[in-house]
Amino acid sequence: MNVFDIIGPVMIGPSSSHTAGAARIGRIAYMLLGQPAKRAEILLHGSFAKTYKGHGTDKALIAGIMGMKPDDARLRSSFELAEQAGLSFEITTGHLEDAHPNTAQITLYGEDSQVSVQGASVGGGNILINRINGMAVEISGQFTTLIVLHRDAPGTIAHVTELLGSNGINIANFRLAREQKGGTAVMTIEIDGDAGKELNRQVAALENVLGSTMLKPI
Amino acid sequence: MLNYNTIAGLVEQAEQAEKPISELVLAQQAEQTERTEGDLYEEMRRTFRVMEESVASGIDPDLRSTSGLTGGTAYRMQQAVREGRTICGEVFGGALTRALAVSELNASMGRIVASPTAGSCGILPAAVLTIRDARGLDERTCVMSLFTASAVGMVIANNACLAGAQGGCQAECGSASAMAAAALVELAGGAPDMVANAVAIAIKNILGLVCDPVAGLVEIPCIKRNASGVANALCAAELALAGITSAIPADEVILTMKRVGDTMPAALRETAEGGLAMTPTGRRLFKQVFGT
Numbered sequence: 001m002n003v004f005d006i007i008g009p010v011m012i013g014p015s016s017s018h019t020a021g022a023a024r025i026g027r028i029a030y031m032l033l034g035q036p037a038k039r040a041e042i043l044l045h046g047s048f049a050k051t052y053k054g055h056g057t058d059k060a061l062i063a064g065i066m067g068m069k070p071d072d073a074r075l076r077s078s079f080e081l082a083e084q085a086g087l088s089f090e091i092t093t094g095h096l097e098d099a100h101p102n103t104a105q106i107t108l109y110g111e112d113s114q115v116s117v118q119g120a121s122v123g124g125g126n127i128l129i130n131r132i133n134g135m136a137v138e139i140s141g142q143f144t145t146l147i148v149l150h151r152d153a154p155g156t157i158a159h160v161t162e163l164l165g166s167n168g169i170n171i172a173n174f175r176l177a178r179e180q181k182g183g184t185a186v187m188t189i190e191i192d193g194d195a196g197k198e199l200n201r202q203v204a205a206l207e208n209v210l211g212s213t214m215l216k217p218i
Numbered sequence: 219m220l221n222y223n224t225i226a227g228l229v230e231q232a233e234q235a236e237k238p239i240s241e242l243v244l245a246q247q248a249e250q251t252e253r254t255e256g257d258l259y260e261e262m263r264r265t266f267r268v269m270e271e272s273v274a275s276g277i278d279p280d281l282r283s284t285s286g287l288t289g290g291t292a293y294r295m296q297q298a299v300r301e302g303r304t305i306c307g308e309v310f311g312g313a314l315t316r317a318l319a320v321s322e323l324n325a326s327m328g329r330i331v332a333s334p335t336a337g338s339c340g341i342l343p344a345a346v347l348t349i350r351d352a353r354g355l356d357e358r359t360c361v362m363s364l365f366t367a368s369a370v371g372m373v374i375a376n377n378a379c380l381a382g383a384q385g386g387c388q389a390e391c392g393s394a395s396a397m398a399a400a401a402l403v404e405l406a407g408g409a410p411d412m413v414a415n416a417v418a419i420a421i422k423n424i425l426g427l428v429c430d431p432v433a434g435l436v437e438i439p440c441i442k443r444n445a446s447g448v449a450n451a452l453c454a455a456e457l458a459l460a461g462i463t464s465a466i467p468a469d470e471v472i473l474t475m476k477r478v479g480d481t482m483p484a485a486l487r488e489t490a491e492g493g494l495a496m497t498p499t500g501r502r503l504f505k506q507v508f509g510t
Contacts, residue, residue: 001222003247004261006371006380006397007333007342007364010268013324014284014436016336017381051434054285054507056327071268076284076327123381124335193252 005142009125010071017102018048018055021121023075024141024218025104026064028129029117031215032147035110040065040089046101048121049093058091061104065089069218070125100128135186136177141218143172143190146200151208152178152185159206160187169195184210220246222372225414225468232410239400239410240365247365263361265331269320269343272330276319283325285507288437292319295445309352313452314445316344321444325437334371334380337436338394340444342367345398345451349405359405366404367397370417377469378476382429383488385479391440391447392424392475398451399458408459418464418471420454425471426478428486430493433504439494 011020030037042061044052052058056076063078064070066085074081082089096103100120107116118131129139132147139145150156157176164171170192178185200214220231220242232239248255277296282289292315298304299311320340324330333342342364350360371380374393379385399416408416424447432438464471485492494500 001372001375002251003243003258003365003368003372004265006368006375007262007265008331010265010329010331011336012327013330013336013339014327016332017383019327020332020336047434054433054435056284059327071329073329123383125332 005124005126011125012060012071012073012075015055016125017121017123018051018057019060020070020125021102021127022048022057022060022104023064023068023070024125024127025117025119025121025129026061026106027067027069027218028119028127028139028141028215029106029108029115030065030067032115032117032132032213033108033110033113034213035113036085037065037087037108037110039109040087041107042089042091043096043105044091044093045096045099045103045105048102048104052091061091061106062087062089065106065108132186135179137186137188138173138175139188139215140190141215143192143217144195145215146187146189146191146203147213147215148187148189148203149210149212150185150187151210152182153208156206156208157187160189160203160209163202163206164189164191164199167195167199169193169199222369222376225370225373225417225472228369228373229410229414238362238366238404239369239413240362240404243365243369244362259361262364263357266346266357266361266364268329268331270347272320272323272328273316273343273347275328276321276323277315281322281326283322283435283437284327285433285435285437287432287435287503287507288325288441289322291441292316292322309348310449310452312351313344313348313448316347317341317444317448318441320344321441325435325441333367334375334393334397335382335390337382337440338390338444338447340441341391341394341447341451342398342401344444344448345402346405348448349402353405355405363401363405366413367401370397370400374472374475377472378479385475386482386487387427387429387443388421388424388475389479390429391443392421392427395424395447395451395454396420398448399454402451402455403458406455406459408455412458414468415462415464416454416458418466418468419457420450421468421471421475422464422466423450423454425475428482428493429488430486430495431488431490432495432500433507434488434490434495435507438500438503
């Protein structure tokens with residue numbers, strides 16, 4: 001926790017959890033897609049499902065999906081901007097098992113890729129991304145984060161963490177999830193301070209690593 | 219090393235160093251976040267300027283919330299001050315005006331600083347900008363006071379909580395009021411122990427306040443509770459600056475707020491299932507907004 005978790009974020013109202021947090025979840029999905037989205041399918045759960053209209057949660061999610069930050073004054077006109085940008089979207093409400101009350105599930109389709117993200121707005125604008133493409137992750141968006149998709153093979157974690165360590169990078173949080181033994185696995189690594197794109201390229205080039213995405217703090 | 223476990227700890231370290239709490243917080247935060255003091259100050263200065271802008275934009279007779287339920291009260295308050303129709307005069311009336319302005323802007327999807335939350339975003343800016351104008355303080359002094367306010371917020375977050383859904387309105391507007399009282403004391407030249415007393419008094423006065431938003435929206439009664447939150451901050455700061463102490467120390471008051479919040483029924487913690495939300499008018503407004 002730091003001072004800007006208390007005095008901040010700078011945001012478009014009315015609700016840090018239902019507006020700013022929603023924009024952040026949308027923006028993580030946008031960053032993971034890595035290209036402009038053509039279509040977005042959004043499922044809202046719990047309090048998000050019940051009160052999204054009064055809080056502008058829907059507008060905030062679409063704004064985030066278009067890459068806007070929670071303090072972007074264009075947030076309140078995001079629907080019009082989406083239409084102009086050729087982004088179609090569908091927002092439905094439903095129930096997700098064992099999900100936080102403020103959860104959104106977003107599937108984005110770009111020109112040649114797609115990504116599915118499930119995230120919760122956990123209070124004060126803070127979020128937690130729980131799933132990416134169905135795999136369990138834990139991303140707060142407060143740190144620079146590496147999402148490393150890799151084969152579940154011995155030594156892979158050591159190679160990645162050694163590379164970070166030799167670059168003087170300290171790990172704040174680490175989480176590993178795998179589909180099954182020997183299958184595909186994902187590391188989510190939140191680091192202190194900043195890291196450049198070059199480091200991400202080096203991680204991606206390591207043995208048994210299938211791909212690496214670096215998210216800047218949002 | 220400075221930590222945010224207790225208010226007493228902050229006061230002790232500030233007294234030892236013979237510095238205001240804000241300076242210690244800035245130095246500690248630079249170390250924690252691996253950024254320079256200049257960089258952190260600059261970010262807080264930008265934040266402060268957003269606060270100024272949100273006051274200016276919120277004083278608008280035509281401002282309406284997204285739901286259509288609220289808007290325009292900051293302008294009315296300002297008119298009353300300008301026309302000399304207030305009981306307490308310009309400083310108090312100005313504080314109320316600013317708190318209403320920021321809170322109403324928030325409800326209309328305008329740009330604000332959550333401090334600590336969006337629901338309580340009017341209290342701290344109203345306090346700092348009011349004393350700035352009343353005493354002609356410079357920007358640097360005001361920006362620094364926000365570090366003291368955040369330190370108070372961090373202690374509350376570490377020992378209780380800042381979310382209405384967890385601790386009721388006392389956790390949101392109560393915390394904001396305590397943070398604002400702390401900033402006011404430092405800005406008025408009060409000693410660190412006066413900051414602690416102001417925090418204690420501010421929370422004591424608002425202890426037990428429930429979170430019961432009509433239709434679940436951050437509007438009714440939130441906007442007026444922002445006005446009341448800055449009024450309470452002014453009260454707490456004035457008492458502390460006069461040398462009046464709180465019989466119960468700030469840290470015990472904060473833990474009390476946590477205990478009170480824990481025993482508060484869920485209906486009174488931002489679920490819109492109790493309190494004012496369940497009044498006949500509250501239910502009617504819910505239907506008006508959501509149509510069900």
